[in-house]
Amino acid sequence: MRVATSTLYQQGLASMNLQQSSLLHIQQQLGTGRKVLTPSDDPVAATRALGVTQANAINDQYTTSRNQANISLGMEENTLSTVTTVTQNIQTLLVQAGNGTMSDVDRASLATALKGQYEQLLGLANADDGNGQYLFGGTLSGSAPFVQGGGSVQYIGNTEQQQYQVDVARQMPAGSNGREVFQSVQGSAGYVLKGNSTNTGSATYGQVSTTDPTNPLYGTPLTLTFDDSSGSMQYTITDPSGNPVGGTPVAYSDPAQISAAGITFTVKGTPKSGDTISMQPASQAGTDMFANLKSVIDALDAPVHSGADSANLDNVIATGIRQFSNSLDNVLTVRSSVGSRMQELDALDTIGTNRGLNYSETLSGLQDLDYASAITQYYQRQTALQGAQQSFMQIQGMNLFKYL
Structure with missing residues (x-):
């Protein structure tokens, strides 16, 4: 079989390029990790x-x-x-x-x-x-x-x-x-009591406490109104519609412990007829800290x-x-x-x-990268490249013209 000289050169060059490319690839792997x-x-x-x-x-x-x-x-x-x-x-x-x-x-x-x-x-x-x-x-x-x-x-x-x-x-x-x-x-804040600024009596109230949050009227705004038209001071508690809560008016005595809608508080002093005290859930009794503080400052x-x-x-x-x-x-x-x-x-x-x-x-x-494996492959590729180069040089020497 006859092999052209150009074919020998092409195959040799391709082999060296392949080995050099493989070696370069491993070098890049080693360089980047x-x-x-x-x-x-x-x-x-x-x-x-x-x-x-x-x-x-x-x-x-x-x-x-x-x-x-x-x-x-x-x-x-x-x-x-x-x-x-x-x-x-x-x-x-x-x-x-x-x-x-x-x-x-x-x-x-x-x-x-x-x-x-x-x-x-x-x-x-x-x-x-x-x-x-x-x-x-x-x-x-x-x-x-x-x-x-x-x-x-x-x-x-x-x-x-x-x-x-x-x-x-x-x-x-x-x-x-x-x-x-x-x-x-908060929703659990309970009730807040408020007096009417137009009250003319000297009745004052203490802090309100919750006694029965399961009461059907608990959470309903109520109004306590004093009245002495019967000849003695009495009070009536009404709902927002004006309907009495608890039946007939109750005689007032100083101090009085008042209970309604699951809450209890004490009233002291001498009220006048027409004086009122409101009982409101906290969420309806003024929740603005600035407005509440200003009311106290003004007072x-x-x-x-x-x-x-x-x-x-x-x-x-x-x-x-x-x-x-x-x-x-x-x-x-x-x-x-x-x-x-x-x-x-x-x-x-x-x-x-x-x-x-x-x-x-x-x-x-x-x-x-597995460096141990890559370094081993690097030396293998380097050896293969050197082998390809040396074999090319030996094949290149197989030429009759050098004997002329």
Whole structure:
């Protein structure tokens, strides 16, 4: 069989190129530490590695979202901690205001102190994150959620919450809106008593307690009205429609323990005919911390000239104490919710970290190079290339022209 010289050259060159290409491929593997450099190296491993890489990138994004949510919740927790302290300070001042030996000057001094707490509370309600984003504005976080005007504070934020996708199937609210914190009470708050500012008698009430929450009328707003048209002082309790609760009027004696709709409270003093006391569920008795505090401040600023003035002041203070007790419970409940979300984020971080480790381990198994095997193959390919080169040189020497 005759073999052309050109064929010998072509085959020799092809053999050397093949060996050199194989050697270069292994060199690239050693340089990158990856055994799959192109999808053609291992199509199945390349496809799986792409899916795992994408899943790992999504997991990293969840980690970033959790960090952002944790920062937001941490700032809210710090603010709510101060709100708790301010609310407790207000309660302390209200208890002091209930001291019957205080003069108008003393009460005015307490009113001034409460005004300071009012301004501090308003500042906390408009707290931001340092980047101009307000904590309690809901999704309208670009402007202050509480505005003061006309002697009152209005909430202009919304009741929606900013959501963070913190895991595959978990969206977490990263904050609380202002209405939820400063203008709400818990459903278990019970009743609040309120006196009528037009009362002319000296009747005062104590704190209300719940005795039977299963009572059919529990949760219904009621009104207690005093009347002496029969010749002796009596009182009647009516529902919102004006229907008497409990039948006929009841004779009043000082002090009187009054029970209705599953609640009990004590009334002392001397009421006048037409005086009223309202009994309202906490959610209907004024839940705005700013409005409730302003009512107490206004009452303390007003001079006391008569027994009726003193009784009305005592009733306003008693109502304020009850309202701020409910507000404190609400703030503590919101703080508890924030704390539970932060705890959940910690648990999700642990899960996310373990998931990331699993992804990394899977990617390592699919992509990482076995250096011992690769180095062995490198020397094998190097030897094969040298053999191809030497054999080509020997075949090239098989030429009759050199004998001429």
